[in-house]
Amino acid sequence: MQTSKRYLALLITFLLVFVLVGCGERKYDYDKTGILTDGVFNYKIVEGVKTVYKEDEYGVPYQEEVDDSYVVIVNTVKRHKTLEIPEMIDNKPVREIADYAFFEYTKLFGLVTISKSKLKEIVFPNTLEKIGKFAFYQNTKLESIHIPGGVKLISESAFAGCTNVKRLTITRDEPDYEYYTSDSTDANPIIIEGARSSYVGDILTLRSVQANAEGETVSAPATWASSNPRVISIDADTGTVTAKEPGFATITAVSRSGDLRASTVIMEVKASDTTKVIGFEQKSLDRFNDLRELVLEVQDVALLNVPQGFLKLNSKVKIYVPDNAVAFYKAAKIWVDFADRIQPMSKLPE
Template structure:
């Protein structure tokens, strides 16, 4: 008898634990229990949905609510309960609620949660008949948003809020968690819920079965089409996908996690980096004689004009002009200033001061001095009461320069030829050589306009041409670089042994003494110097800038481990440093690695163990 009583007591205790304290065995049963409590018009019954009876929360709930205001309906009836999110910890459903026998319907979301071993609970208090639509239902908390995984029937995914959980923003993204079914071909969409899919989660396609303590791969995946804005492939995402033979990674990819492709069946892997535009923008440069003069071919009276030699300080040069009535050179500190006296044409001479008085290394450049009045023009007169709506502008501009003016009225700027000059906000940018008309229009009265026609000259034609009294030389092949690049400079008309090369900073770049092969090793500016071996007084220079390369994907430790079937690796990145492998590459000896031809030597240097396996991209 005692044993029976104990058994009954334990059974009742289990039932109480499973059904009490604001929870129920399923979210829908909890919801039905809640509606029954609401229709009872008893605050005590509703309080027991949320809190254990007799607890402070239970008492506060009852004491802080007015029954007449809280039960502002006659009857509630659930007409639809549609689950939207279902997992072990979180659950949400769209509820349609009939209020007062068809008087109206309320449709809202209800959110539930449960801790391991406990019954389901509401995340927060439910408002089934709130006056404001936005207050209907209940509100999820941050934990819900940060952990919820949704199922759309084809795949599980997680919506990730970039800022405040639950607050939609422009930088939100979706994480693809794993497919619902085992498929041979999987296409991961570019967007879900209107935001980009940028991440594939841990173990997304890893599938196995176990015999005793031994696991065996069981993935059916043969082909996967990745989203176009993918940034992250997490750890073990494609681990042991034995049937997956090839994959192409998008250029947006930033990180590949540990063992992401390890032990897969990949035979072909394509890595893309979008760096073509970056290389196309690099400035091509020519090495010129150190005595080459830098001065505009056209200058204006009263302007401050500094003349300099590209490779020598001005105090190491003896300066002179061909006509001192037009202009002279004054040395102010280390600067050579062109002092203009009258309009005209003048030849500037720069003689290098050396220890040998018989040396005659002279550079010359011809400059045209113009009157100050020729420098600017005033735009056309709009007439009437708007005659002050005008601007002054230079007659001559060079590509890359900008113009802006303060107008007495709000103006709209335009140009007659956007290939010569284009409007960017409140400024005009010179983009091409030619003649163009700049127009300002009164924003409040667009019949009022004022215009001026100017000339734009290519910036490469800005400098006066330099001639020399000796045989100078130039070298070509130089350009701005990215760390890891290798290029070669050459002096046309000279053999390798006739020019000796050096740099002024080997922490930025190194150069072969006679080969002219430049290797970019660090960021910064570096001057390349070429000297004629038969006459070391004659030398040419150029300064280049070296930057970090475009950042491509970074492959974590062992992300490409044990790819025994890999036959072809395509690294579609011009710079070998764009793609980072945290582990030493370990491939079969017969693998073929294809890279862009223009930097193949850089790749062979960086991956010297596979130098014989590296080929130009077909």
């Protein structure tokens, strides 16, 4: 009797290991599925062309159709603990990860869904634009996720149930800020520091300094004004700027010392580049139970198309943003509820 029980226990253990670990490789018949393989990835090629506009050597414009085909990652031939998806396969850019691509599971007794994924680390290519539905659903061993700057859509439940992720990083491909130098006709003028380009809703504080008799740069209290408050408003006492709408404004700082020295600087509020926006479908980042660090390498808050109430962050999550965008995030509608958690990127632990 005891022997029979031992055999039964061994059989059940074997079946569980077989179900949870699995075996073999994922192979497809190309003629039936259109799925190719390079030995690591199974993928499809989406054929396409696009029209580009050029000029010939004489400056005459013309248009030309060029290949715009791209690769969609279906899954991998075998399961991996670490994985780097290349930018190019078959000389075509990898732009999408298919629905359910890395959702690996089994149903125990037909009732309970159990993850079979071994994936702990994945590196996405800079060419990536879309992550499909349930693509990494219940990848419970993933420890960090870095979304590159070209991704435009994270689909429904793409990363839902990645309960072990500690750090989530989201990047956008953005131009650097433009920094401006003030101008004055005065001798030993006031110098305006901290002037840069901005986006609608951005908040920054300008500083006024001046060289003293010893040639040292010291603070020079000033009264501030904007030539176009509809575009940029500025607090007359503190020099705090708020970007209102795209356009230009001349900022003037007049010394309070009585000598009426003045300097000006022209500042621009740039329109958001809507081609750089990343969208999040429902539950795409759901149940990040162990998340500790949300890292937003994004200067323009508008590029994060986060629906109101979408973020459900546990109380231990800290949000890291570019140092010169902290005030911008803290005042933004979607992020204001998390203002006390927002930290400058310079404080992010390595």
